[in-house]
Amino acid sequence: MSDEQPRRPDPTRVGDQPALRTASGSNWLVWGAVTAVIVAAVMVLMAIRAPAIGWPALVLVVVLFVTMVVVRTAVRPQRARLVTLAVLDLAIVVVGLVATLAVLYSTPVG
Numbered sequence: 379m380s381d382e383q384p385r386r387p388d389p390t391r392v393g394d395q396p397a398l399r400t401a402s403g404s405n406w407l408v409w410g411a412v413t414a415v416i417v418a419a420v421m422v423l424m425a426i427r428a429p430a431i432g433w434p435a436l437v438l439v440v441v442l443f444v445t446m447v448v449v450r451t452a453v454r455p456q457r458a459r460l461v462t463l464a465v466l467d468l469a470i471v472v473v474g475l476v477a478t479l480a481v482l483y484s485t486p487v488g
Contacts, residue, residue: 406463414443417474435477
């Protein structure tokens with residue numbers, strides 16, 4: 379084997395998945411929308427109990443999804459765009475988790 383041969387993608391590596399290499403980015407927008415709707419619904423319900431956490435988290439989820447749409451249309455290098463969309467989708471989930479845990483641990487028991 380020569381060192382000059384191009385490396386073939388290994389489908390078992392996370393970084394070599396088609397969703398991060400060759401996709402158009404539309405799939406990330408679909409999953410981002412699904413994720414954003416679910417997390418936003420939880421944030422609205424949470425805002426009833428803890429408005430100081432629920433509403434800002436909801437705004438952040440909306441901002442992250444809008445950023446996904448902007449990245450999908452504005453960023454041209456394919457791999458950079460796809461990785462950025464994946465990170466933004468994950469950030470939506472993390473915001474929901476952190477906000478939920480913050481409400482859970484800040485609410486007095488009893």
